[in-house]
Amino acid sequence: MSETGSSPDHEQELNRLLGELGETLGRRERVLEGMKRTRTQARLHEITVEAERPFEQLDQDALVGDLQRELDQQRARDMDLERVLELLRRQREIEDLFLRELEPNIAHEHREEIVEIQRRMDVRDGIFEKIDSGSIEEQRRLVPEVMDSQQELEDRLYRLIESHLQRRHRI
Numbered sequence: 683m684s685e686t687g688s689s690p691d692h693e694q695e696l697n698r699l700l701g702e703l704g705e706t707l708g709r710r711e712r713v714l715e716g717m718k719r720t721r722t723q724a725r726l727h728e729i730t731v732e733a734e735r736p737f738e739q740l741d742q743d744a745l746v747g748d749l750q751r752e753l754d755q756q757r758a759r760d761m762d763l764e765r766v767l768e769l770l771r772r773q774r775e776i777e778d779l780f781l782r783e784l785e786p787n788i789a790h791e792h793r794e795e796i797v798e799i800q801r802r803m804d805v806r807d808g809i810f811e812k813i814d815s816g817s818i819e820e821q822r823r824l825v826p827e828v829m830d831s832q833q834e835l836e837d838r839l840y841r842l843i844e845s846h847l848q849r850r851h852r853i
Contacts, residue, residue: 692787703776710769717762724755795842806831
């Protein structure tokens with residue numbers, strides 16, 4: 683379908699997807715900020731504990747407590763990682779929905795940008811394949827890479843959507 687034949691539902695769907703993407707990005711940022719706070723609080727607790735007993739011989743109860751605290755922190759980090767990955771996967775789904783919505787409605791002059799976005803999505807999908815098949819350590823290492831990839835996609839999608847909507851309103 684050409685751009686001039688687009689239905690009003692097309693613009694509503696783009697707006698809905700923009701809203702969903704914004705909500706997902708907001709949740710992701712809140713999770714990341716929470717992770718930073720948790721790490722800071724854990725480190726402050728470690729410093730406080732060390733300051734209170736700098737040269738004491740550690741007894742078995744203290745060692746067990748330290749080990750339990752480490753295990754709890756590791757579990758919390760693993761849960762945080764899973765939440766971040768869920769949000770990144772949801773962002774990926776929304777990006778894919780944007781492309782499916784835009785492709786049949788986009789003007790010919792924007793076809794090259796669609797091709798570039800698809801290429802970047804393929805790169806992003808390759809990173810997700812590594813994440814899905816990797817260990818927790820590998821997942822942690824790849825999260826910043828996939829976030830950078832998705833940031834580039836967001837920027838390109840926003841510019842394309844803006845141009846597309848401006849063109850629609852001129853026609």
